[in-house]
Amino acid sequence: MLAVNNLHAFYGKSHVLHGVHFEVGQGEIVALLGRNGSGRSTTAKAIMGMVECTGDVTFKGRPIGGHKPYEIAHLGLGYVPENRDIFPKLTVHQNLMLGQKSAKQKGRWSFEDMYDMFPRLKERQHTEAGVLSGGEQQMLTLCRTLMGDPELIIIDEPTEGLAPKIVELVGEYLKTLKARGVSVLLIEQKLTIAMAISDRALVMGHGSIVFQGTPATLRGDAYIRKEWLEV
Numbered sequence: 001m002l003a004v005n006n007l008h009a010f011y012g013k014s015h016v017l018h019g020v021h022f023e024v025g026q027g028e029i030v031a032l033l034g035r036n037g038s039g040r041s042t043t044a045k046a047i048m049g050m051v052e053c054t055g056d057v058t059f060k061g062r063p064i065g066g067h068k069p070y071e072i073a074h075l076g077l078g079y080v081p082e083n084r085d086i087f088p089k090l091t092v093h094q095n096l097m098l099g100q101k102s103a104k105q106k107g108r109w110s111f112e113d114m115y116d117m118f119p120r121l122k123e124r125q126h127t128e129a130g131v132l133s134g135g136e137q138q139m140l141t142l143c144r145t146l147m148g149d150p151e152l153i154i155i156d157e158p159t160e161g162l163a164p165k166i167v168e169l170v171g172e173y174l175k176t177l178k179a180r181g182v183s184v185l186l187i188e189q190k191l192t193i194a195m196a197i198s199d200r201a202l203v204m205g206h207g208s209i210v211f212q213g214t215p216a217t218l219r220g221d222a223y224i225r226k227e228w229l230e231v
Contacts (some may be wrong), residue, residue, distance in 0.1 A: 007104030034204035088130025099147035107149030
């Protein structure tokens with residue numbers, strides 16, 4: 001579904017990504033792991049057309065390199081950034097409304113789906129998003145992206161700063177996405193959740209993919225974990 005080949009990305013004169021290559025298949029959860037500064041978030045931004053890059057990125061067989069972020073989103077590729085980017089003065093429900101692909105087109109997700117998955121959002125649907133807790137804002141950001149009915153969603157550090165119970169909830173949420181046919185590229189630092197829910201794992205180091213395999217294979221590779229993941 002998503003194919004990345006020989007991807008290089010730059011911030012000014014800084015060469016950040018060095019020939020990144022991987023694929024995400026239909027209905028698959030792929031974890032992109034690595035230490036801070038390894039290039040994971042830049043990879044997401046490069047795919048979404050948000051940073052200067054070269055190489056080939058295709059989505060459903062269609063080249064998307066050079067497209068604007070909103071054009072890529074309209075093709076069915078969703079992106080949940082690490083900084084959560086909610087609209088603080090709008091209510092929870094209004095934030096979800098803004099995520100809709102089209103008020104006239106009925107996608108696979110409804111407001112009721114969002115509120116069923118996260119009852120706390122239903123309780124606070126008329127509350128301004130800016131006063132929500134960090135965990136609630138994370139739920140809202142994820143749900144707002146889903147309202148755009150993406151076929152593949154890139155999620156950057158969804159469990160950062162969240163309490164353990166909320167982390168478990170996010171894990172269940174991601175498995176629900178897979179069950180509904182949505183592919184997921186999960187950028188994570190927490191090995192526990194990534195290894196528990198992903199079909200495949202990628203490890204980044206110094207702007208390149210240094211490992212691709214199953215979670216079981218990664219668990220058994222002490223060298224890769226020590227060299228590229230453990231602090």
